[in-house]
Amino acid sequence: MAVRNAVIVGGNRIPFVKAGGKYAQASNVDMLTATIDGLVARFGLAGEKLDEVVAGAVLKHSRDFNLTREAVLGSALDPHTPACDLAQACATGLEAVTYLANKIRLGQADVGIAGGVDSASDAPIVVSEPLRRALLKANRARTLPDRLKAFASVRPADLAPVPPGVVEPRTGLSMGESQALTTAKWGISREAQDELSARSHQRLAAAWDAGFFDDLVTPYLGVTRDGILRPDTSVAALGKLRSVFGGADATMTAGNSTALSDGAAVVLIADEDEARRRNWPVLARVVDTQVAATDYVTGNEDLLLAGARAIPELLERNGLTLADFDAVEVHEAFASTVLATLAALEQDGHGTVDVDKLNVHGSSLAAGHPFAATGGRIVASLAKVLSEKGPGSRGLISVCAAGGQAVATILEAV
Amino acid sequence: MPQVLHFDELPSVAGMLAKQVTRVRLPRLGSAPAPRTLPDRRAVVTSHRQDPDRLARYDRVCGYTVRDEVPASWLNVLTFPLQTALMAQPDFGFGLAGLVHVSNTMTLHRPVSVTEQLWLSAWADNLGPHRRGATFDMHGEVRVGSEVVWSGTSTYLVNGAQAPAGTTARPVVEPGDDWPTVRSQTWRLPADLGRQYAAVSGDVNPIHLHPATARLFGFKRPIVHGMWTHARAVAALAGALPAAHTVRVRFAKPVLLPTKVGFAVEQTADGHRFAVVGSDDRPRVVGVVEPAQKG
Known part of the structure; x- marks a missing residue:
């Protein structure tokens, strides 16, 4: 069977904002629905049945087990549009995008939407483990005395709610603490981190000013621009911030680490022939994807550097080198994640990435990082960048994720 | 020319309502109740900035998705303080407490964003006799600039009141009697739903709040706001709602809290017809939703 071309037609996101800010009252379903409807309006898809919508969220309530389908049902799409939730942490x-593009390439779908959403404001709070077990036991009990007995083992301290943890279950370290180990190990300087962060803000601000996001973002709840973006920040200003992760000679600050954020982003993907038949823009083809993981648990490797494993595999399979790309997007979980990933690639003999090609319109440090929304933001923006550069231009994406994983993807303008 | 009651910002309902509750008119023994009138007056707020946080809380209680385009019923909520302000005037014939909401019609003429500044107004007219007393209409209108973006009418019944001699109320176009019966949804309405809706809508009428306060008005338990049921039904239509639409509902019987109700809906030639049904299979609220007529 011939494999077809899956192409990025366009994208939509809502401006990203800091957690606890303007979207504090909005849920994941709300934000994903509004973001899908923005895309539906942009491409005139109201009332239309798409072949599939796929999205996910990292911080997810158990009631949202069918988050994406619920968003579809709340949207202007035909209710016959099926949907599925997918999870791979920040990737x-x-x-x-990979899931849907592969289905399209295999002929299982013609047109669909892929993306993600996350609210760090509306994160689930759970009860303590002893209380949870007692509640389940009481629920199974048939008599009142049995029901009461179920709570006998609950201590007062068990009644306190448990906020969501962003620590790795196996290391007990938060992302920032893990990255601090990586930063020290690879000798990434404070200055290099702040420089990358300042550049991210300046480039994102310039892209907003140039109207780059006019057809990629719809306002939400009165917010028209990314809320975390500081257009006037500088290396000097960032240099004044106190470090937050790491020990005595720590270099990681709130300025060179991503903030907890709220937001959603989706991408419209179609079979190339179908897109051309509908006179849709054909921005870029989804070429190939590679997932990789590191052995981080025992400290042999780094939690957020799986990109340095995924990228070489992807390049080799496609007969490409880093020099063959016109634009490279490395998700800025932390400034030092990007710098350490590039350092690891260089150490393995893959060369380096020119600053002019790296995160050309800024990335997560400036835009914010609502976990599952970051992939959709990057894919839509990069596809547009490549399309502007002209047919044949290539782009590389790497997004690191919890669990020591990363996904790398190649896009090519057609 | 109607007299204009001008407000810089939406007045608070709670205070006005408290005054009216203490002013409940008791019929004097041995004398027929005096006919009452409606003053020719408009309450107006010329520039209202919407609060996205409050909208989001309202959306959550009613089951709407939180989005920039506001629900039609939200605009009704925004005109409600003006309705209350009219009723709080000493020469207004009727107080809000004890009024029975009979029906509501509203039209969203075009999508309205939460970021738009609104001109809001309300006025009352169409007083006429009813077999159980008298009815009148409370109108609301929302404009952006000079463009009317929303208009709505609530018809209220005042039990036992007497309309001036010779008046007849213009009949209000209500949904018909052929409501759908096949329930596709069950809604569980908690005991505090009236308080939840009061907090986001500002309608703190005591019949909705607590068994004790509801009993003062002859209800064993609090009843949910009719406009909550209206909103919940429209929210259930979600993506099927036309961008500009008219919703007409009739409040057939009060919904006592807590309770479980069924929702039945069917497509019509150009819209939807729905019913919110109690466990006795009798409708509590029936309604139709159709695309707004271009006018």
Whole structure:
């Protein structure tokens, strides 16, 4: 069977904002629905049945087991549009794009939407483990005395709610603490981190000013621009911030680490022939994807550097080198994640990435990082960048994720 | 020319309502109740900035998706303080407490964003006799600039009141009696739903709040706001709602809290017809949703 071309037609996201800010009252379903409807309006898809919508969220309530389908049902799409939730931590959005693109390439779908959403404001709070077990036991009990007995083992301290943890279950370290180990190991300087962060803000601000996001973003709840973006920040200003992760000679600050954020992003993907038949823009083809993981648990490798494993495999399979790309997007979980990933690639003999080609319109440090929404944001922006550069231009994406994983994807303008 | 009651910002309902509750008119023994009138007056707020946080809380209680385009019923909520302000005037014939909401019609003429500044107004007219007393209409209108973006009418019944001699109320176009009966949804309405809706809508009428306060008005338990049921039904239509639409509902019987109700809906030639049904299979609220007529 011939494999077809899956192409990025366009994208939509809502501006990303800091957690606890303007979207504090909005749920994942709300934000994903509004974001899908923005895309539906942009491409005139109201009332239309798409072949599939796939998205996910990292911080997810158990009631949202069918998050994406619920969003579809709340949207202007035909209710016959099926949907599926997918999860791979911060790489959820990019994996969603991969899932849908592969279905389109195999002829299982013609047109669909892929993306993700996350609210760090509306994160689930759970009860303590002893209380949870007691509640389940009481629920199974048939008599009142049995029901009461179920709570006998619950201590007062068990009644306190448990906020969502962003620590790795196996290391007990938060992302920032893990990355601090990586930063020290690879000798990434404070200055290099702040420089990358300042550049991210300046480039994102310039892209907003140039109207780059006019057909990629719809306002939400009165927010028209990314809320975390500081257009006037500088290396000097960032240099004044106190470090937050790491020990005595720590270099990681709130300025060179991503903030907890709220937002959603989706991408419209179609079979190339179908897109041309509908006179849709054909921005870029989804060429190939590679997932990789590191052995980080025992400290042999780094939690967020799986990109340095995924990228070489992907390049080799496609007969490409880093020099063959016109634009490279490395998700800025932390400034030092990007710098350490590039350092690891260089150490393995893959050369380096020119600053002019790296995160050309800024990335997560400036835009914010609503976990599962980041993939959709990057894919839509990069596809547009490549399309502007002209047919044949290539782009590389790498998004790291919890669990020591990363997803790398190649896009090519057609 | 109607007299204009001008407000810089939407007035608070709670205070006005408290005054009216203490002003409930008791019929004097041995004398027929005096006919009452409606003053020719408009309450107006010329520039209202919407609060996205409050909209989101309202959306959550009613089951709407939180989005920039506001629900039609949200605009009704925004005109409600003006309705209350009219009723709080000493020469207004009727107080809000004890009024029975009979029906509501509203039209969203075009999608309205939460970021738009609104001109809001309300006025009352169409007083006429009813077999159980008298009815009148409370109108609301929302404009952006000079463009009317939303208009709505609530018809209220005042039990036992007497309309001036010789008046007849213009009949209000209500949904018909052929409501759908096949329930596709069950809604569980908690005991505090009236308080939840009061908090986001500002309608703190005591019949909705607590068994004790509801009993003062002859209800064993609090009843949910009719406009909550209206909103929940429209929210259930979600993506099927036309961008500009008219919703007409009739409040057939009060919904006592807590309870479970069924929702039945069917497509019509150009829209939807729905019913919110109690466990006795009798409708509590029936309604139709159709695309707005271009006018």
